[in-house]
Amino acid sequence: MKDYYKILDINKSASEEEIKKAFRKLAHKYHPDKSGGDEKKFKEINEAYQVLSNKEKKAQYDKYGKVFEGTAGPGAGGFDFSQKPFSSGFGFEFDSTAFGDMADLGDIFDAFFEGMGVKQKRKTYRRGADIEIVQEITLEEAYYGTIKELRYRTEIKCDKCEGRGYDVKAGLEKCLTCGGQGEIKESRKTFFGDFTQVRQCKECFGTGQIPKKTCEKCRGLGKVGGERVIKLEILPGVQSDQIIHIKAAGEAGERGAEGGDLYVRIRVKPHLIFKREFNDLYIKKEVDLLDVLLGSKIELPTISGKKISMEIPHDFDLHHNLKIPNEGMLHFGGKDRGSLIVEMSIKTPKKISSKVKDLLEELKKELGK
Numbered sequence: 284m285k286d287y288y289k290i291l292d293i294n295k296s297a298s299e300e301e302i303k304k305a306f307r308k309l310a311h312k313y314h315p316d317k318s319g320g321d322e323k324k325f326k327e328i329n330e331a332y333q334v335l336s337n338k339e340k341k342a343q344y345d346k347y348g349k350v351f352e353g354t355a356g357p358g359a360g361g362f363d364f365s366q367k368p369f370s371s372g373f374g375f376e377f378d379s380t381a382f383g384d385m386a387d388l389g390d391i392f393d394a395f396f397e398g399m400g401v402k403q404k405r406k407t408y409r410r411g412a413d414i415e416i417v418q419e420i421t422l423e424e425a426y427y428g429t430i431k432e433l434r435y436r437t438e439i440k441c442d443k444c445e446g447r448g449y450d451v452k453a454g455l456e457k458c459l460t461c462g463g464q465g466e467i468k469e470s471r472k473t474f475f476g477d478f479t480q481v482r483q484c485k486e487c488f489g490t491g492q493i494p495k496k497t498c499e500k501c502r503g504l505g506k507v508g509g510e511r512v513i514k515l516e517i518l519p520g521v522q523s524d525q526i527i528h529i530k531a532a533g534e535a536g537e538r539g540a541e542g543g544d545l546y547v548r549i550r551v552k553p554h555l556i557f558k559r560e561f562n563d564l565y566i567k568k569e570v571d572l573l574d575v576l577l578g579s580k581i582e583l584p585t586i587s588g589k590k591i592s593m594e595i596p597h598d599f600d601l602h603h604n605l606k607i608p609n610e611g612m613l614h615f616g617g618k619d620r621g622s623l624i625v626e627m628s629i630k631t632p633k634k635i636s637s638k639v640k641d642l643l644e645e646l647k648k649e650l651g652k
Contacts, residue, residue, distance in 0.1 A: 287331035287344065295345070299336065306332040411438065411506075411534035411543035415526075418547050420517060422554040426586050426612060428519035432512065433547070438534045439509040440542075441501035448505035448538040449494030456495055458487035465491040488538070505538035515547060520562070520615035523551040557586055562612045562621030565604075569630045575599065585610050585623060601627060 288295055291305040306328060315322040334340045340350045416435055440446040449455070457463040461484035469480045483489040497503040513532055526548050533543025551559070558565040570581055580592045593607065604624050611621025635643075 285327070285331070287335050290327050290331040291335065297335075302332070302335050306336070409537045410541045411536040413543040413546065414533040415546040415548060417550055418515070418517075419550045419552055420521075421552055422557060422559065422586060424517065425521050425523075425549075425551050426519060428521075429517050431515045431517060433515050434510055434512050436508070437511055438506040439511055440535045441498060441505055441507050443500040444498035444505065446505040446535065446539045448498055448501060448503040450496040450498060453494065453496035455492040458484060458491055458493045460484055460486040461491060463491040465489040503538075505540075506535040513545075517549065518615065520613035520617070521549050521551070522561075522615060523549060523559075525549045525615070556584060559612065562614055562619075563624055564611045564621065565624045565626060567626045567628065569628050570595070572629050572631060575601075575627075575629065583607075583623070583625065586612070595627075599627075601629065 288297075291297075291302065291309065293301060293305045297305070309328045310325065310332075313321045313324040313328060315325055334344050334350055343350045414435065414437055416433065418431055418433065420429060420431070441448070444450065458465075461467050465484055465487060466489060467482050467484055469482060471478050471480065484491075487493045494503070498505070501507050511532070513529070515527065515529070517527070526546050529545040529547065531542040532545035535542050556566060564586055566583065568581065568583065573579075574581065575595055578595050578597045580594050582590055582592050584590055587610075591607070591610070593605070595605075599605075604626050607623040607625065609620045610623035613620050
């Protein structure tokens with residue numbers, strides 16, 4: 284039995300939109316008319332989508348592991364698609380479920396035509412890929428803000444040809460394949476009628492010109508493997524897992540095309556003293572019982588490095604936390620700070636003398652009055 288969920292690379296709980304998105308992505312990738320396309324794989328993807336995008340068929344498939352066609356068989360009227368596939372004229376054959384739900388044809392045709400370049404604008408060169416890296420910082424660096432030097436391997440612009448992919452001095456000449464137009468028109472007769480398709484010229488990559496001498500270093504791509512170094516400013520108050528987007532700092536594009544973007548995911552390391560919850564900082568403080576009873580002052584560290592002292596309120600309940608305003612993290616992009624939250628616990632002596640015990644008994648009687 285075919286696993287349609289596995290074919291579309293989705294979970295059984297996927298929504299209608301997720302099913303459609305997965306189908307479009309895979310259909311575009313494996314379209315038989317594309318370079319690297321796979322006709323068999325494309326037909327499998329189409330078959331899976333026809334079942335999973337139809338509520339009734341999906342319910343049958345989930346329950347029985349197959350679909351029972353009740354209206355598309357012989358004698359049902361119209362075409363009989365159950366006997367054998369028929370040619371679409373696109374270089375592949377429709378599966379027997381191709382017309383199971385006419386409402387889905389728009390999605391299928393979109394994928395077909397996207398794969399053939401009809402809907403998409405022609406791109407002369409390929410944009411560079413986006414890159415994501417992780418940058419770790421300390422809680423102190425998140426408090427004050429910091430500047431980090433990032434080094435990462437990627438495709439960078441070729442310095443010999445300055446990203447052009449050819450020897451500028453040798454120059455260019457008209458592409459004979461497309462006659463200098465940069466594109467080639469092709470007409471096809473299909474089951475649905477005649478289609479005229481415009482393809483980018485593979486010889487000149489859509490420019491209408493080809494170099495007389497290709498760059499030896501990058502072999503005409505305009506980019507080579509290398510290391511990119513950039514300085515990243517991280518603002519105060521940045522949260523862990525926050526992403527910083529840097530335009531055109533990713534992989535270099537082909538032959539001077541737009542570079543990809545860099546996405547830096549910030550990871551704030553755990554701290555030995557403070558625990559962060561949004562903009563508040565939590566600290567645990569162990570205090571003596573007598574300090575609590577006497578309302579003594581206690582000293583507390585802060586993330587800024589300074590120390591502060593505060594009195595323990597006489598009516599303080601140890602089940603509650605003490606809050607010190609404006610000693611937490613800065614709100615990212617703002618001016619307000621969070622609080623320092625003190626979680627206190629009582630420290631009791633391991634051993635007490637008989638004299639101390641007598642004093643405590645006297646204290647107990649006094650407090651009882």
